Structures are given as C-alpha cells and as structure tokens.
Amino acid sequence: MKSLIVKLIKLFYHFITRVKLKYKFRESNNSTYIFDLDNTLYNTWPYLKENKGALYLEIPIFEGMKNVIYSLPKDSKLCFLTARNLKFYFQTKKRLELDFNSLDYDLIIVDNTIDKIRYLKFFVEKSDNVFYYDDLSYNHENGTVKYYLDTIKEVEKLPVEYKGADVINVINSI
Numbered sequence: 001m002k003s004l005i006v007k008l009i010k011l012f013y014h015f016i017t018r019v020k021l022k023y024k025f026r027e028s029n030n031s032t033y034i035f036d037l038d039n040t041l042y043n044t045w046p047y048l049k050e051n052k053g054a055l056y057l058e059i060p061i062f063e064g065m066k067n068v069i070y071s072l073p074k075d076s077k078l079c080f081l082t083a084r085n086l087k088f089y090f091q092t093k094k095r096l097e098l099d100f101n102s103l104d105y106d107l108i109i110v111d112n113t114i115d116k117i118r119y120l121k122f123f124v125e126k127s128d129n130v131f132y133y134d135d136l137s138y139n140h141e142n143g144t145v146k147y148y149l150d151t152i153k154e155v156e157k158l159p160v161e162y163k164g165a166d167v168i169n170v171i172n173s174i
C-alpha cells in the first residue's frame, strides 16, 4: 500500500513538473543550462562520508560552480536536475533558495540517473542550445570512481554541450 502511494505521488510530481515546464518553455528559447547537484554543484560525497546522517541542507557548495551559475547570460534558462529520493524535495528546494535566491530556476528530481534523459530530450526540443553540467559518476566513497556509462552514452547521442567530471573538477578546484 505504501509503495503504491509513493508511486502515485511520484507520478503526480512528474505530471505537474512537465506541465510547469511546458508552460515555461512554451516559446522556444535560446539557451538552457542544466546542472546536476551532487558532486557537481555541492561537495556531496566527502561530506556525507564524514558526517553520517547529515542533511542535504548542510553540504558545502562548490564556489567555482556557483560562480558559473551566477555568470550565465541573463536571457538563458536555468534548471537543476538531480537524482535524489523525492522525499528530500523540500530540503533540496530550501537549499537552492538559500544559494540562488535572486535567480529564476526550475528544480527537477528524478529517481535514477538514467531518468534524466527524458527531461534532457524535452530541453533539447525547446532550446536552441543546451548546456549540461553533470559529473555522472558515483562510488567515490569506496575509493574507485565509477561512471554512469549508460547515461553518458545517451547524453552523447543528444545535441547538448555536455560538461562531465573532468571539466567540473577543474571548475571546482579554482
């Protein structure tokens, strides 16, 4: 029963999100910038490893990536696209409000990394240029970094300018 309710909530959430996006992107726009959160904009893995049970609200932001976001062209659209448990929606939203209070953006939370592709396809359809920053990696806490190769393969098929872990790490080391 509980899992059915969770499923329905997620369906409802994605339905509402699509409606909102369709409205916002009713006229095709020039550029859309999409950012992942964990290990792209926020320094998630070392913080959660050292602080068991810490909140997403507390994770330090990467100043390098924050500066990139604040320097985006004013007429572009900004979207945060993250694979997190939907139960952290309000915490994630609150955190973005604290860090990007003066900017206009959308937040999309998906269950699994591969689910990001569906939304990326939407942005590709609605924008002339899509820039996508996402490390698409995991397992840092266990010492060997692994990549979401299936997702990366799908991203590479899309006409998006993809910035992966190599670029992100350079931006965040400044």
Ligand SMILES: [Mg+2]
Pocket: 036, 037, 038, 039, 040, 134, 135, 136, 137
């Ligand atoms: Mg990430």
